[in-house]
Amino acid sequence: MAEQSAGKSAARPQAAREVPRGAERTAEHAAERPAEREGPATGPRPVSPPGVPTVVVDGLHVVYRIYGAGTGHGNATAALRRILLRQGAPSVHLVHAVKGVTFTAYRGEAIGIIGSNGSGKSTLLKAIAGLLPPDRGRVYTDGQPSLLGVNAALMNDLTGATNVILGGLAMGMSQEEVHERYQGIVDFSGINEKDDFVSLPMRTYSSGMAARLRFSIAAAKNHDVLMIDEALATGDRAFQRRSEERIRELRKEAGTVFLVSHNNTSIRDTCDRVLWLEKGELLMDGPTDEVIKAYEAHPGGS
Template sequence: MADTTAEREPTVVVDDVHITYKVNGAKGGRGSATSALSRIITRRQSPGVREVHAVKGVSFAAYKGEAIGLIGSNGSGKSTLLKAIAGLLPATKGKVHTQGQPSLLGVNAALMSDLTGERNVVLGGLAMGMSRQEIRERYDSIVSFSGINEKGDFITLPMRTYSSGMGARLRFSIAAAKSHDVLLIDEALSTGDAKFQNRSKDRIKELRKEAGTVFLVSHSNKSILETCDRAIWLEAGVLRMDGPAKDVVAAYERFTKK
């Protein structure tokens, strides 16, 4: 009988995680210039610090080979939770346990706007843990995958000349050039044309086969259903549902139609 222990080895365990952070300004305040002028005239103090409880007691385990979609309304805590899994945001309460080094797309591969795309491929690859030799070997495939050279030699231009979509495609291409224990993707598949989106989805399937775990935040339920076999629904920081993607998406869609 085959040993299924490795197949169910957790890569991420989120244990009763709460995340609270502080923001400046009172809730519902007016624009900064107007409110500042009002404070000068009335000699009022600047608005106090407001506390936001973004994630509230979330618990789940993720396993090797899974692709998990995170869905929910704007402000539901999806991106905040990704940052906590990546180790970029501490939990106020509870624990996040990860196997290996999670990679948050667009952060680990932090690209610099004044440098060329070519130079950013090198720096982004190094940030993702690739050696210079690996970057040289994969350079052409990274550029080709991104598609940014299809309408000109953009890879030799500074990234500040790129559209936001071109930059996002290059970030994804760099991140997807190597295997990851845990890859966290926040809205990356919403950029680019259908051809690039299909390439991205195919690459995510390959990453899963390489024993990685992929988390995908997307407002496109279609992308979640096509890419993920499991989904987690967060609403107002609370885990509302965790299960097969088709069931969770269906429940979320019923909720949004109320």
């Protein structure tokens, strides 16, 4: 497993026998889950016993530092003015976005992350992906985490077709793999259903079309750990169904999927486990139905 520790964005190998704090507790909790749950045929797959850990989050804290308004921090002119006037450094406001979160994710799981706005869901994904350094605690990953929308960044001045090729290459596909999967990516996105939009520059796309193409590019590759932030809220119901089915396929191919969404229906249809965050703290970690029912009964739950 690779590790992202406080103040270091680069990953380093984890000791072979090191087990982070909380991993045993989380594994025991997962082992207590029932082998399967009753539900609709289109719902989540039966929960399997925990297998190979792919992500271990151990006492994670993420803190944003916001410099006071009007201080001009980062502006050369304002900095020179402070030096000449012998002013002190600008005031710093700390935002504790993630507070001591601990959990273990296993290969083959699809995990939903829910919570009200500003609860730290997207921050948690960025920390797992190695895009935000922990202030305290550690993140261990087995394989390369891929955050949807980062690995498949699109360029507005290029056509959709060119973005499909560049996005696939950026995710590590070979040219042969990109060409083999090109038509499937375009068909999956549905951007050509009404016209030949794939030949037009991305700046002519609606935000929904761009999001669908971004998801289609990212989902074309098998990921060790795939993290999706609100992707299923974009597009019509037909596209959402295709997206949910693709996530199930990724799980069968031995990956781990994290899904952040305010759409509880998508979470129920896609995930068999849910993490509930509020004000940066992990309030609940358990089976989907159980956690979502508790969340919906909570003031502010939706």
